[in-house]
Amino acid sequence: MTTVDYDLVIIGAGPAGLTAGLYAARARMNVLLLEKAVPGGQILITDWIENYPGFPEGISGYDLSEKMKRQAEDLGLKIETAEVHSLNLSEKVKQIILKDRTITCKSLIIASGASPRNLGIGEDKFFGKGVSFCATCDGPFFKEKTLVAVGGGDTAVQEAIFLTKFAQKVYLIHRRDELRAAKILQERAFENEKIEIVWDSVVTGVEGFFAVEGVRIKNLKTSEERTLKANGCFIWIGILPNTSFLNDSLKTDAYGFIVADSKMQTSVPGVYAAGDVRDTPLRQIATAVGDAAIAAVSAEHFIESL
Amino acid sequence: MTENIIEIEDDSFEKIVLKSDKPVMVDFWAPWCGPCKAIAPTVEALEKEYGDRMTFAKVNVDENPISPSKFGVQAIPTLIFFKNGEIADQITGMVAKEKLEETIKGVL
Secondary structure, X not given: OOOOOEEEEXXXXXXXXHHHHHHHHHOOOOEEEEEOXXXXXXXXXXXXXXXXXXXXXXXXXXXXXXXXXXXXXXXXXXXXXXXXXXEEOOOOOEEEEEOOOEEEEEEEEEOOOEEEOOOOOOHHHHEOOOEEOOHHHHHHHHOOOEEEEEOOOHHHHHHHHHHOOOOOEEEEEOOOOOOOOOHHHHHHHHHXXXXXXXXXXXXXXXXXXXXXEEEEEEEOOOOOEEEEEOOEEEEOOOEEEOOOOOOOOOOEOOOOOEOOOOOOEOOOOOXXXXXXXXXXXXXXXXXXXXXXXXXXXXHHHHHHHO | OOOOOEEEXXXXXXXXXXXXXXXXXXXXXXXXXXXXHHHHHHHHHHHHHHOOOOEEEEEEOOOXXXXXXXXXXXXXXXXXXXXXXXXXXXXXXXXXXXHHHHHHHHHO
């Protein structure tokens, strides 16, 4: 093989990327981790994590990401801030095209994660003005205010409960007549006097002049529409994969999540996917780090076989 | 936390930020905000590079509620760039070093 910059490049420094980096560093691979913003990924916007084993009192998303980062860096992992523009995976040597240069590697782990999905009803003009995806960042600005939270999964229910620390009332808008969240979270939501769940409903608009003043909702069963007076609207209706750099170079599912086998290998040999960006039945920190350990060891075996 | 990043309070905001000769970047943050802590090293690194041409400051929104509400800050981290007492640019949310550096250059 001609000169290649790295044995392994990892894209993304969330729990999956940092774990892959940890394993690769311990395997003494020549490895580089690329992160477009700051290490941590989505757990940075999670106020409290209590389903990751080893922290019986729970841990903040920031603290957990710092610990993961420190553990990997102490073992020699190099993390660089750079956004991947595109990939060229057609040759044996994989090319990663950045803004200012191209780097080459023998194998690649994509752990670029996912981002919160928008409602797509023009709410983006209120970003930073009451529309938010991050309760831990923005919740405390709404002391004694009324808020709307949208969604019915773990994130929506947990973060809606968190918002009641500040808000006097939180409407939880969910399009079905039952929640998907873990039962323990549902119990807490039902017991919380500040939470009013609005069933079978979707958000159709966000109203306000400078900032959010109301949220328009529609009942899907009766088609009745009304506006809830609210100062903020927090959206947790799922995620979309961060794969804009892929350009169809890998097989993905209908939603754009990368398809991988039980060794985390994608449709291109030597290219692996781990964590939320992968087509997987469950997206948790616990599953992301599991994916990543498998992907890193698979990459190591792949390089040895070259 | 770098000592070169000035801690501003509601009382000192006008004097240090609005009446400054140099452009000022104000980082609205709070101790409970993970993303704020996550971007702090990026801000500190850029202070070392641009600190001679721009004042780098931060406001703890928990202890100083007036300044953020005056400038409509409802989300953190928010970085507001002031020039001659007026808002020249603004970034909300986690930001990569490259984007932040571009914004700083644009304001200077």
